[in-house]
Amino acid sequence: NAGVMQNPRHLVRRRGQEARLRCSPMKGHSHVYWYRQLPEEGLKFMVYLQKENIIDESGMPKERFSAEFPKEGPSILRIQQVVRGDSAAYFCASSPTGRDTQYFGPGTRLTVL
Amino acid sequence: SQQGEEDPQALSIQEGENATMNCSYKTSINNLQWYRQNSGRGLVHLILIRSNEREKHSGRLRVTLDTSKKSSSLLITASRAADTASYFCGLEDQGAQKLVFGQGTRLTINP
Numbered sequence: 001n002a003g004v005m006q007n008p009r010h011l012v013r014r015r016g017q018e019a020r021l022r023c024s025p026m027k028g029h030s031h032v033y034w035y036r037q038l039p040e041e042g043l044k045f046m047v048y049l050q051k052e053n054i055i056d057e058s059g060m061p062k063e064r065f066s067a068e069f070p071k072e073g074p075s076i077l078r079i080q081q082v083v084r085g086d087s088a089a090y091f092c093a094s095s096p097t098g099r100d101t102q103y104f105g106p107g108t109r110l111t112v113l
Numbered sequence: 114s115q116q117g118e119e120d121p122q123a124l125s126i127q128e129g130e131n132a133t134m135n136c137s138y139k140t141s142i143n144n145l146q147w148y149r150q151n152s153g154r155g156l157v158h159l160i161l162i163r164s165n166e167r168e169k170h171s172g173r174l175r176v177t178l179d180t181s182k183k184s185s186s187l188l189i190t191a192s193r194a195a196d197t198a199s200y201f202c203g204l205e206d207q208g209a210q211k212l213v214f215g216q217g218t219r220l221t222i223n224p
Contacts, residue, residue, distance in 0.1 A: 033212070035212075035214075042117075042214035042215050042216045043214045044214070045213065048210055058211075093156075098210040099143060099205070101158055102146065102158070102203070104155045105155055
């Protein structure tokens with residue numbers, strides 16, 4: 001059973017471009033969470049999704065950020081018009097139910113030039 | 114709102130010694146999950162302890178939870194160089210299904 005997959009592992013964007021981060025949960029997991037980690041800090045929750053539904057987006061910035069988890073395919077975190085402050089590691093986690101261990105992927109390290 | 118805080122922020126010990134890290138929180142939780150993160154890598158799940166549990170073991174790891182004091186501890190016995198990493202506690206609030214993390218404890222095991 002493969003773990004949580006994220007791609008790309010590293011992403012470089014120039015200011016104003018769009019960044020698309022992908023997350024494939026573990027097989028059988030229908031709950032996906034996105035977190036952001038700044039250097040030397042802990043992870044901060046962004047959004048929690050189940051298939052085709054956003055359950056909790058209380059940690060998402062109001063503008064430029066969006067997330068989806070379609071019926072088929074991976075979950076996508078989209079950042080439009082990136083700025084330098086968006087540079088961070090973005091982690092995806094999945095769980096089989098909503099109150100269970102969250103298994104994390106290796107992360108996508110976004111660098112905005 | 115929920116806040117987690119790990120203590121100490123950094124810990125350096127000799128190989129073979131035991132390492133203890135603590136996690137305190139503000140509001141009632143559903144469960145608490147300990148993770149390890151090596152530099153530049155993702156989080157590896159160690160142990161989940163639920164609010165109605167007081168202690169759990171996994172190999173060289175022992176986790177305790179005291180809900181009256183709103184605190185948890187992670188004990189690593191007979192430490193090894195490979196245990197060098199940052200350790201985080203993730204708090205799942207009652208009524209919410211997201212994890213709240215502190216800034217972690219950076220553990221260094223000296224050979």
